[in-house]
Amino acid sequence: MPAIPLDEPGAYVAAAYVIFVVLLVLYVAVMARHITRTREDLRRLADTFREDG
Amino acid sequence: MPGGRLPILGALTAAALGTAFGLVFFYAPIDADQGFVQKIFYLHVPLGIVTLGGFVGGAIMGAQFLRTRDRRWDLRSYVAIHLSLVLAVGVLATGSIWARASWGHWWVWSEPMLVSFLVVFLLYCCYQPLRFAIQDPDLQARAAAAFAVMAGAFVPLNFVAVRLAEAVTHPRVLSATGGQMPGAMRLTFVAGLLAMALLYVLLWRLELLRKTTAIELRALRRSLDERTTSSIQSFAAADQRPTLH
Numbered sequence: 001m002p003a004i005p006l007d008e009p010g011a012y013v014a015a016a017y018v019i020f021v022v023l024l025v026l027y028v029a030v031m032a033r034h035i036t037r038t039r040e041d042l043r044r045l046a047d048t049f050r051e052d053g
Numbered sequence: 054m055p056g057g058r059l060p061i062l063g064a065l066t067a068a069a070l071g072t073a074f075g076l077v078f079f080y081a082p083i084d085a086d087q088g089f090v091q092k093i094f095y096l097h098v099p100l101g102i103v104t105l106g107g108f109v110g111g112a113i114m115g116a117q118f119l120r121t122r123d124r125r126w127d128l129r130s131y132v133a134i135h136l137s138l139v140l141a142v143g144v145l146a147t148g149s150i151w152a153r154a155s156w157g158h159w160w161v162w163s164e165p166m167l168v169s170f171l172v173v174f175l176l177y178c179c180y181q182p183l184r185f186a187i188q189d190p191d192l193q194a195r196a197a198a199a200f201a202v203m204a205g206a207f208v209p210l211n212f213v214a215v216r217l218a219e220a221v222t223h224p225r226v227l228s229a230t231g232g233q234m235p236g237a238m239r240l241t242f243v244a245g246l247l248a249m250a251l252l253y254v255l256l257w258r259l260e261l262l263r264k265t266t267a268i269e270l271r272a273l274r275r276s277l278d279e280r281t282t283s284s285i286q287s288f289a290a291a292d293q294r295p296t297l298h
Binding site: 005012013016019034035038041042045048049 | 074089090139140142146150252259277
């Protein structure tokens with residue numbers, strides 16, 4: 001027997017868990033985008049310091 | 054905030070989530086009343102408890118800010134509320150799916166538990182517009198902390214009021230005696246709650262670390278810009294100084 005039965009209740013349970021995972025992935029993706037931006041800012045700042053000697 | 058323990062926390066969270074989901078689908082028995090649909094309970098209820106706990110945590114941190122005027126508490130409170138608001142979307146979505154599967158309706162307006170959670174969600178939806186409508190950073194932090202404290206106090210009051218009210222359809226699975234859950238179901242629920250709590254702490258710390266780093270970087274850039282401007286001004290002043298021949 002599969003962990004999630006392939007009938008109507010199974011589809012609802014799968015939908016609930018998939019929504020949770022999608023929400024989590026979206027949140028982490030947005031955070032990763034912000035971290036990338038912060039890293040770019042840091043690289044630009046480091047470049048400015050290097051140019052100033 | 055040090056981020057050295059984050060990989061350990063991340064690994065713990067992943068293990069806890071994996072264990073909890075494994076217990077849900079391979080260990081917990083099928084509910085005699087609701088059938089397989091009851092499996093949503095192990096996701097929906099822990100997520101709801103952690104979300105409301107996050108709002109209360111945000112209130113406590115806001116109160117700490119008002120007491121100490123330490124801006125770090127304001128940031129912690131902001132991140133806790135922001136994260137809880139995101140997770141609240143998950144609570145509403147999973148709850149709605151469970152309602153549809155069990156009761157045949159996506160939403161039941163006569164159910165106090167559902168409506169009260171929606172009220173709490175909508176209340177906290179006002180937090181960010183209120184916060185960012187104020188430009189002065191000190192006033193912004195004070196107003197946001199005051200809002201967090203008042204809204205946070207409303208959360209447990211609301212919860213108690215709803216539990217005292219007679220439920221129309223929403224199941225009461227948690228009580229002072231532990232409810233009528235069999236041992237396997239209770240273990241699965243506790244595992245789910247622990248996993249959600251760890252996930253919340255992990256995301257809260259990650260977001261806090263990201264925001265703290267961004268704030269420090271902005272401050273560094275500002276101070277560098279000020280230093281560059283003052284150097285240019287001193288060079289310009291030196292150029293205009295009369296020279297002796």
